[in-house]
Amino acid sequence: MSTGIGCPSASIAVEELANAGATHFIRVGSTAAIQPHIKTGDIIINTAALRNDGTTRAYVPDNYPAVADHFLTRALIEAAIAQRENQDFSLYVGVNACDDAFYAETSEWIEKLTRYNLLNIEMESSAIFTVAHLRKLKAAMVCGVSGNLVAADYDYDQGEHGNTRLVNAWENAIQIALEAIVRNHSDSTANLVG
Template sequence: MSAGVDKSQVGRDVRQFHIGVAPGEVGTVALLPGDPFRVPLVAEFLTDVRDVAHNREHRTVTGLYKGKLITATSTGMGCPSTAIAVEELVRVGVTSVIRVGSSAGLQPGVRPGDLLVSEGSLRNDGTTAAYVHHGYPAVPDLELTLELRRAAERLAAGKDYAVRSGLNVSSDAFYAETPEVVAEFSRLGMLNMEMESSAMYVVARLRGIRAGMICSCSSNLVDGASVYDAGRRLHDGWMASIEAALEAAVTLDL
């Protein structure tokens, strides 16, 4: 009788099934927006940009920032597709990942466009439960997180947005985030809520790579600021988060 397929062993050193990328086509650090249509925003900061692959929700480009090869790969929405993207990027040579995306504020005074640096994620998702014990922490790389905060603060000097850091929630169900759920997470001191970081952190730890996250605030679920009204502030926050991530990647030579 066959022993079955061991997914931890198959598909190595080949073009990856989901992200469509092969070894040698990417750098050692990857920025991870959720939306494939935000990958071109990363490319605006790069020179010698090259399209690598676009399969399903995963779009990948490479380019140079201050002489360093940078990869950008979109994860899609949620922990399942994020875990797949990180697993496959590791298989083709990536050793650091930085999520740059959108996130809703959970504390009063957090404004759309503010930069939110994650210190760890509350695992309100199902994907990480398939990987690890329920008490396993979802935390970013410390050195990378501190550098993301420093880079963001340098960029924010004299600008109309704040830089904040704290714990965030990773949630699976966008439309199940009721006012009661929001109030409870806010009471627990969670700074913001998004849908991908817990899987990114857990997979990164298990595979021995670095991970960090800096997001632009898209809305505030306790103050009533809606993503539909964020407009230019959200876009400018995306650009600032990308620049901070790129600066951190160069400073740390990821």
């Protein structure tokens, strides 16, 4: 299911899919890297998100963490490692920032997030992780890097055929998510309740 951009629509999707019986959620999409060594086309799997959005504040207090499910994240990591045997990308695992405003990030804000050793910025994870956790569901995320805000590494200005690294990243992220679903389904520890 496509949720569009941002936490409001992502939270609605989790709530409505949960009401329909869904128990596992994997966000697959794009993200902007903020560590200078991460390149367009790389893959990032996030373990938690810094909540800089308004939606999750309607659910929980500011100091409540937005954390991915450990077992589903582990399945993504294992799938990504296997995918790297056939594809050329670097894999990064760590914490991201989740912001509401696509064009409002200032250079000062990006520098601060980089100093916090966050890997990337995107716009849905905090809502997906938070709502899933509150509803006792499992959520994780895998993203292809669409550009680097610190290193100014972008392909969007290369024209229609210059987005090869980004397209490959999206394809890799999709394959990783599909393989993680298979791995998670066959992993008996995935049924542990947190």
